[in-house]
Amino acid sequence: MEINSKLKRTAVDALLTALSLIIFILEAQIPSPVPVPGIKLGLANIITLVAVSLIGKRDAGIILLLRIILGSVFAGTPVSFIYSMAGGICCYLVICLFYRFLNGNRLWALSVFGAAAHNLGQLVVASFIMGSTAVFWYIPALLLSAIITGTFTGLCACFTINRIKKGVIRK
Amino acid sequence: MQNNNAGASSRPSNKLLIIIISAAAVICTAVLLLFRFVPFGGNVAVISQNGKELYRIDLDKVSEAYTIDLGGNVVLVENGAVSMQSADCPDKLCVRQGKIKNGSHPIICLPNRVEIKIENDGEKDVTDAVVG
Numbered sequence: 001m002e003i004n005s006k007l008k009r010t011a012v013d014a015l016l017t018a019l020s021l022i023i024f025i026l027e028a029q030i031p032s033p034v035p036v037p038g039i040k041l042g043l044a045n046i047i048t049l050v051a052v053s054l055i056g057k058r059d060a061g062i063i064l065l066l067r068i069i070l071g072s073v074f075a076g077t078p079v080s081f082i083y084s085m086a087g088g089i090c091c092y093l094v095i096c097l098f099y100r101f102l103n104g105n106r107l108w109a110l111s112v113f114g115a116a117a118h119n120l121g122q123l124v125v126a127s128f129i130m131g132s133t134a135v136f137w138y139i140p141a142l143l144l145s146a147i148i149t150g151t152f153t154g155l156c157a158c159f160t161i162n163r164i165k166k167g168v169i170r171k
Numbered sequence: 172m173q174n175n176n177a178g179a180s181s182r183p184s185n186k187l188l189i190i191i192i193s194a195a196a197v198i199c200t201a202v203l204l205l206f207r208f209v210p211f212g213g214n215v216a217v218i219s220q221n222g223k224e225l226y227r228i229d230l231d232k233v234s235e236a237y238t239i240d241l242g243g244n245v246v247l248v249e250n251g252a253v254s255m256q257s258a259d260c261p262d263k264l265c266v267r268q269g270k271i272k273n274g275s276h277p278i279i280c281l282p283n284r285v286e287i288k289i290e291n292d293g294e295k296d297v298t299d300a301v302v303g
Contacts, residue, residue, distance in 0.1 A: 032264065035267035035268045035269075037281045106183070106188060109192060126281060129281075129284065132222050140199040140206070143195065144200060147195060
């Protein structure tokens with residue numbers, strides 16, 4: 001997927017932002033199956049992984065940032081914005097850092113590391129907001145959930161990328 | 172596929188990644204089960220809000236169950252156990268965590284910044300436990 005013109009780039013970024021926003025808002029309606037704060041599927045991360053793989057880290061960062069801001073406006077609170085931002089930045093940094101080792105069919109592992117960074121980042125913010133270190137008891141639960149949901153979203157991203165590369169979606 | 176590309180030697184193989192991540196999953200599960208089922212001891216419920224300790228209750232000395240209203244949250248104190256009875260937050264995760272006792276992991280209500288944990292009652296109880 002070559003993006004030559006500025007216009008095309010803007011359109012693709014806008015499209016992916018809109019997609020991730022829809023996924024994010026839909027996912028927010030699903031009640032959590034486990035009584036641990038912070039556990040969720042993280043489906044919007046599929047878009048981040050697709051964007052990093054197909055259009056580059058810079059645009060993926062812009063899409064993620066826009067999605068977090070817009071997502072908090074439409075389906076969040078000021079506090080949830082802080083959590084999303086912390087998780088999003090940690091996840092993005094880890095994805096950028098490890099992308100060159102874990103691209104292609106290793107993307108599921110990149111997704112797991114991103115999800116783990118997201119959850120741990122949120123946990124650090126939670127401990128600041130709560131003024132307590134008790135939240136760190138959730139580390140094993142959150143890491144386990146990051147492994148499961150990260151693998152799932154990572155595989156979703158792999159399948160999506162392969163389809164786009166084959167030109168199924170381009171037309 | 173991509174794994175035949177140049178620079179493959181510097182990248183971990185998929186098999187290695189599966190082993191590492193599965194091992195991490197097993198360790199996390201083990202630690203979770205440890206937290207859930209191994210009693211760490213402790214009989215004092217400490218209830219805090221906004222990082223400030225509000226109540227310190229010896230659960231062994233509670234004869235009749237009672238509730239504490241913290242504004243948004245209602246804490247149920249019973250003999251040997253403590254739980255969140257109700258909360259005004261939308262997800263109610265703290266209520267669904269059920270009762271805690273014996274120093275298992277804390278109940279935390281993130282939206283209302285309420286925390287309930289079980290602690291040991293200082294050194295006195297440790298000696299008692301050893302003597303008893």
